[in-house]
Amino acid sequence: MxxxxxxxxxxxxxxxxxxxxxxxxxxxxxxxxxxxxxxxxxxxxxxxxxxxxxxxxxxxxxxxxxxxxxxxxxxxxxxxxxxxxxxxxxxxxxxxxxxxxxxxxxxxxxxxxxxxxxxxxxxxxxxxxxxxxxxxxxxxxxxxxxxxxxxxxxxxxxxxxxxxxxxxxxxxxxxxxxxxxxxxxxxxxxxxxxxxxxxxxxxxxxxxxxxxxxxxxxxxxxxxxxxxWSLQPAANGINVTPPGQRIALARDAAFSFVYPHMLEAWRAAGAEISTFSPLADETPDANADVCWLPGGYPELHAGKIAANDRFRGGLCAFAETRPVHGECGGYMVLGAGLTDADGLRHEMTGLLGLETSFAKRRMHLGYRLAALAAPMPGHQAGARLRGHEFHYSTILAQPDMPLAVVHDATGAVIAETGSRRGHATGTFFHLIAEDR
Structure with a gap:
């Protein structure tokens, strides 16, 4: 033992x-x-x-x-x-x-x-x-x-x-x-x-x-x-549904905040994961049926992301027919623009209308419970998702339809509702598990 x-x-x-x-x-x-x-x-x-x-x-x-x-x-x-x-x-x-x-x-x-x-x-x-x-x-x-x-x-x-x-x-x-x-x-x-x-x-x-x-x-x-320690029998695994059968996952220094248990749960459910690097100007796998952009540090690489036309064009083409979801930093990159700490605005992919800024940093931190108002990859409308939010960006505009009603751990409704437009969805919270 x-x-x-x-x-x-x-x-x-x-x-x-x-x-x-x-x-x-x-x-x-x-x-x-x-x-x-x-x-x-x-x-x-x-x-x-x-x-x-x-x-x-x-x-x-x-x-x-x-x-x-x-x-x-x-x-x-x-x-x-x-x-x-x-x-x-x-x-x-x-x-x-x-x-x-x-x-x-x-x-x-x-x-x-x-x-x-x-x-x-x-x-x-x-x-x-x-x-x-x-x-x-x-x-x-x-x-x-x-x-x-x-x-x-x-x-x-x-x-x-x-x-x-x-x-x-x-x-x-x-x-x-x-x-x-x-x-x-x-x-x-x-x-x-x-x-x-x-x-x-x-x-x-x-x-x-x-x-x-x-x-x-x-x-x-x-x-x-x-x-x-004597191991106790586990009654169940983690309650996470894969967002698709073949998942294109953004993975590099700008997109790295993904919980290991999430990837393991996706694979355990039979999903296949292929990674690509937006910073290397790569595009999602053409054979994937969903694309997932996790959080990370896009604010440190905003200029490079904005300049990588192949990545931006490839992601937009992917989103014409298949779902694309972004969490936190990935959500910001799905937006229209990101303003860095020096006040310089960088054009993002424009799949959503979200505008964010790091010019005036304010910490957003805490658990989140979201009730989906519309489907997102892996979860139907009405699903209750548990997650966590941690970022310093400020929302300048969030014009699209809200993805969810989001509460903090005290039950208070918060403004970071996420967004949806066409096949694109995004949230500021990182998904941990679906509420049972």
Whole structure:
């Protein structure tokens, strides 16, 4: 049975990803098979997990997925020696209203699966208070087991001794303390970490993180604190219908935000996926019966997309007879124009009338529940879809017919309704699962 742990923290930006990658690579270097998961709707971290372990990682989400779907997804770790689930935000951070099986908090996954939590604590600017925070997290929710903590960004040996002593007094194990070490910081941009496939040196960064963590953390003690996880039978798989039998999927640095479980569910249902690169001026496979443009960073490549006439013309020709759907960045590219951060407007494909701008950035973040007013690829009118929205673009115009009535996690109706025109549809939210 795999030894299983959840890596979490009191807040974002504390070092969860770095510790997860370092532990995964360090144990892999010892000859162990390591399986990672990501709690919550993050498109970027699973690719880093795969780089560290050599095994595909997927998202598990208690707001959008039921227990059966989560059990199905984590069953891929049954043959591993170690399972690590990386949390998102703080341990208990989720939404106020419960979704399918929880609020989306990392604690939901830890409690549901019975996996102990290793906390990453950054005690910068504090000492004994770090122990109070850790003890508060340990005691906040019955049924959750805290295995221990790893201290990150410790200022000095004296600082470490103060924090260790305080944690010992409240009965919390300290597995190690990491001094500040800028060399293993992972590059970031406005939607999170720079994607793994964009970093030629990612393997060296992970190796350095593993070496550094192995020097300062008792890897054996961490492993002993893990739960011997007994796999529970999965009642069902993820509830996702493929958008078509033969799917042309845009895939490059501008179009890369697609959840791994979605692609796996499409393939498991018998769909065939062919990829093409809009940035390389490629067109969708002529034999495909649907085209899907996922999110990504089109704002960083808007000039190139606008200049790639072969891609734009080929997509428009495809849309004359077959469905084309875009999510978030893909939705923006289906629109009429995209204004970049410098205020320069770039002409997009014009399949929809959407106009978006990054000149005045405003974050849009949160879970979404959409009731389709019209069909979109894979889903009929009336279907209820669960997803997540995260972008900084502003809508300047959204003139087409709305695709859905969209609510946030509190039940409030939001303006990002998506659009439909002819065979083209688009949404700002990324689909996670269909509501059962």
């Amino acid at each position: 795999p030894a299983s742990l959840v890596i979490s923290a009191p807040a974002s930006g504390v070092g969860k990803t770095t510790l997860t990658l370092a532990l995964a690579r360090a144990w892999r270097n010892r000859g162990l098979n390591v399986q990672c998961f990501k709690s919550g709707p993050d498109y970027i971290d699973p690719a880093f997990h795969a780089a560290a372990t050599g095994r595909a990682s997927v998202n598990v989400d208690s707001w959008a997925m039921d227990r059966g779907a989560i059990a199905h997804l984590v069953s891929r770790g049954a043959d591993a020696d170690v399972v690590l689930a990386e949390g998102s935000m703080g341990l208990f951070d989720g939404v106020a209203a419960r979704g399918v099986s929880g609020t989306g908090a990392t604690a939901d996954i830890a409690e549901m699966l019975g996996w102990p939590v290793v906390l990453v604590i950054d005690p910068s600017g504090q000492a004994q208070t770090a122990a109070a925070i850790a003890a508060g997290l340990r005691d906040y929710r019955p049924g959750l087991r805290l295995a221990g903590v790893v201290l990150n960004r410790v200022a000095s040996p004296r600082h470490e001794a103060l924090v260790r002593h305080a944690l010992n007094d409240v009965g919390i194990a300290v597995f190690g303390a990491l001094p500040r070490h800028a060399e293993i910081n992972l590059p970031k941009r406005h939607l999170g970490l720079v994607q793994a496939e964009e970093q030629a040196e990612i393997g060296k960064l992970i190796d350095e993180a593993a070496r550094f963590v192995a020097e300062h953390v008792d890897l054996d003690a961490v492993l002993r604190s893990a739960a011997a």
